[in-house]
Amino acid sequence: MSPLDRKLLRDLHRVRGQALAIAVVIALGVLLLVMMDGLVNSLEDSKRAYYQRYRLAEVFAPVKRAPRQLLEQIAALPGVAAVEGRISGGALIDLPGVAVPVRAQAVSLPDLRPPRLNAVHLVAGRHLDPTRRDEILLLKGFAEARGLSPGDQLQVNLNGARRSLRIVGLAQAPEFLYAVAPGELAPDDARFAVLWMNEEALAAAFDLDGAFNQALLALSREARLAEVLEGLERLLAPYGSSGAFGLADQLSNRFISEEIEGLKASRRVVPPIFLGVAAFLLYIVISRMIQAEREQIGLLKAFGYSSAAVGLHYAKFVLCIAVAGALLGCLCGVLAGRSLVDVYLAYYKFPFLLFRVDPGVFITGLAVSVLVASAGGLLVLRRVFALTPAAAMRPPAPADYSRSARLGRTLLRLLDQPSRMVLRRLLRQPGRTLTAACGIGAGMALSVAMLSLMSAFERSLELSFSVIDRSDATVSFIEPLSDKTLLELGRMAGVIEVEPFRSVPVMLRHGRHSYRGAISGLVGQPRLNRAVDARMQGIYVRADGLILSEALAQILHIQPGQRLTVEVREGRRPHLQLPVAGIAQTLLGAPAYLELGALNRALREPGRVSGAYLRVDSLQGEPLYRALKDMPAVAGVSLRSEARAAFKKLLDSGAGAIRYIMAAIAAVITFGIVYNSARIAFAERARDLASLRVLGFTRGETAFVLLGELALITLLGLPLGALLGYYLTEAVAVGFSTDLYRIPLLLVPQSYGSAALAVLAAAVISGWLVKRDIDRLELVSALKTQE
Incomplete structure (x- = not known):
């Protein structure tokens, strides 16, 4: 081993605390990069494999009632590779001891053959017996949430008729990865079920013998989706088509794709922020460490080592720390990603989910780490190498402080000697003081951003279910009914207030931009479910134009x-030209609002409603929900409390769960920054502190000179951290927002206070650790020049 390599090992051992802290900062940035890349790859690969293995359709065409002979004409369309006609309809499940009816979707399976498209994955039990009409396969998630298993009986309302059905198997399917009830945004295994039945049995239940109400298509490679949809519309229009759509607009696929896109956006925004902060901090730390080695560099050059040899020596020093941090980050990123995969597997209904990281990410993480760690060292080495050996071995010439700020006479009288020494050092080296304060401020900013993000998630939940939605329950009808139905609802025991709404499926287009969604028809001044402005004040829903959510306006660029x-996409399917009257702030989904009467007039269907928001007497809620369960026209009842719990679970799972990991990472980085600052300051001033002890300063006074400087720099870093934290919060909030939910930019005083307390706590702990080293300082060794 060469002398320089032995020196390298001694140096690493001597600064092991600082080296470990730097490696941890690097590791945490790389951890985020690897973890988020692995999650994106895992979800995309698993989704693709699941779709292919179970032949998920690429086109879905709902229709009122079409004869099965039409399937041959559909199969003859250019670009169509396979066609499957099936029956699908809504259902209600009556569970013992549960007042609120559980919504379900009933789906047919061919009697005597496997389905060509949209096959199911059997998890438990057996497949359906084609000779039995009372057998069903049940969605696994719902069965587990309700404690059901093969052999159990279910009371189900199908098309207004109550039937007793027997569960023979539990299943999953790629079209129900994100199993959510129609009209809702957050999945809840306990509140939505999927039932698969034999085609003949379900056709009899929905009066569709010899017909289908949904066509599924697979496309050939050369097919053009727009042309297939156009041809499909021509064939299905006479039979009450609701508008064919591609896989991109299928509900489950749309949600899981938005989750993946949200992760991609977070991957583009969040890891660079952490690595950027790490780059800045490492530049400060490593440049100061190498500057402290000035005399040793001069001595090495005096012994004949070339600048290249000395540069390689310090490059190895930096590389050891950077590579160790990067490898630790890669390992921890894989472990963290694997643990989050289990969260996704429990929340989304994948039968399998394998964690895969692109090898290129490891190379990227390693390269970025090395570049970040090397930047500070190379800049300082360049300045040191410009000196001759004799000049480098001498301590730097004393700085000229004649033009620096001076302490006033009042301060000179009030402050003792150690305090004056602290202030003079800070004032005479403003660049170093500002740099150190910015480093601590950057660490605090990360904590502010993560804590604000966590508060923003909770705030969005509170605003959505307390300020925007103030109803107790939402009743949905099977089809639009006369507004006279509202009188019947209002007369039911326990109903305090009724507010109607109508939801109309539409395709919104503006230039080249489009969005498949719905228009919500509300009363002019809604009270129970409102459109609100940026100040969360209710907006008057207008009859002369649409009120679009901010997210929808951004999607349509309008x-x-x-x-x-x-x-x-329903009824006579008119094409309307409507002006945009205003923009509303919504945190969930991307809705569009129009005054209820104006919507019905535009559709030429006066006095129609799709459902109603209810305010309910809590003491009479259970009898009311049981009564609604028995109404044939009711498609479902949704309670705000259950919807809130489901959405909270959504925010705490998937991409939302990553915020907890990032908050922990930010806390560790913050401590590492403050500790590094303290250790570097001690390493730089060890000789000065020993000199003070020799001159007669006590241990406490000596420690005060260093720790007082650290305390003032920490206090200077707090306002810088607060300012930088605002912009980091904005960047992270944008990265986490999706079409499903928007994360508001909030200035939460508690977040700033908690982050400041974390920085102060880190400073106290770091000061205590450094104080121990000062007390154990060996004066003779510290005063010697290291050679």
Whole structure:
């Protein structure tokens, strides 16, 4: 081993505390990069494999009632590779001891053959017996949430008729990865079920013998989706088509794709922020460490070592720390990603989910770590190498402080000698003081951003279910009914207030931009479910134009005053040209609002409602929900409390769960920054502190000179951290927002206070650790020049 390599090992051992802290900062940045890349790859690969293995359709075409002979004409369309006609409809499940009816979707399976498209994955039990009409396969998630298993009986309301059905198997399917009830945004295994039945049995239940109400298509490679949809619309239009759509607009796929896109956006925003902060901090730390080695560099050059040899020596020093941090980050990133995969597997209904990291990410993490760690060292080495050996071996010439800020006479009288020494050092080296304060401020900013993000998630939940939605329950009808139905609801025991709504499926188009969604028809001044502005004040829903959510306006690239093409997907399916009257702030989904009467007039269907928001007497809630369960026209009842719990679970799972990991990482980085600052300051001033002890300063006074400087720099870093934290919070909030939910930019005083307390606690702990080293300082060794 060469002398320089032995010196390298001694140096690493001597600064092991600082080296470990730097490696941890690097590791945490790389951890985020590897973990988020692995999650994105895992979800995309698993989704692709699941779709292919179980032949998920690429086109879905709902229709009122079409004869099965039409399937041959559909199969003959250019670009169509396979066709499957099936029956699908809504159902209600009556569970013992549960007042609120559970919504379900009933789906047919061919009697005598496997389905060509949209096959199911059998998890437990057996497949359906084609000779039995009372058998069903049940969605695994719902069965587990309700404690059901093969052999149990279910009371199900199918098309207004109550039937007793027997569970023979539990299943999963790629079209129900994100199993959510129609009209809701958050999945809840206990509140939504999927039932698979024999085709003949379900056709009899929905009066569709010899017919289908949904066509599934697979496309050939050369097919053009737009042309297939156009041809499909021509064939299905006479039979009450609701508008064919591609896989991109299928509900489950849309949600899981948005989750993946949200992760991608977070991957583009969040890891670079952490690595950027790490780069800045490491530049400060490593440059100061190498500057402290000035005399040793001069001595090495005096012994004949070339600048290249000395540079390689310090490059190895940096590489050892950087590579160790990067490898630790890669390992921890894989472990963290694997643990989060289990969260996704429990929440999304994948039968398998394998964690895979792109090897290129490991190379990227390693390269970025090395570049970040090397930047500070190379800049300082360049300045040191410019000196001759004799000049480098001498201590730097004393700085000229004649033009620096001076302490006033009042301060000189009030402060003792150690305090004056602290202030003079800070004032005479403003660049170093500002740099150190910025480093601590950057660490605090990470904590502010993560704590604010966690508060923003909770705030969005509170605003959505307390300020925007103030109803107790939402009743949905099977089809739009006369508004006279509202009188019947209002007369039911326990109903305090009724507010109607109508939901119309539409395709919204503005230029090249489009969005498949729905228009919500509300009363002019809604009270129970409102559109609100940026100040969370209710907006008057207008009859002369649409009120779009901010997220939807961004998707369509449209401003108030511009006109929007609305293609209605039900009834006579008119095409409307409606102006945009305003923009609303919504945190869930991307809705569009129009005054209820105006919506019905545009559709030429006066006095129609899709459902109602209810305010309910809590003491009479259970009898009311039981009564609603027995109404044939009711498609489902949703309680706000259950919807809130489901959405909270959504925010705490998937991409939302990553915020807890990032908060922990930010806390560790913050401590590492403050500790590094303290250790570097001690390493730089060890000789000065020993000199003070020799001159007669006590241990406490000597420690005060160093720790007082650290305390003032920490206090200077707090306002810088608060300012930088605001912009980091904005960047992270944008990275986490998706079409499903928006994370508001909030200035939460508690977040700033908690982050400041974390920085102060880190400073106290770091000061205590450094104080121990000062007390154990060997004066003779510290005063010697290291050679």
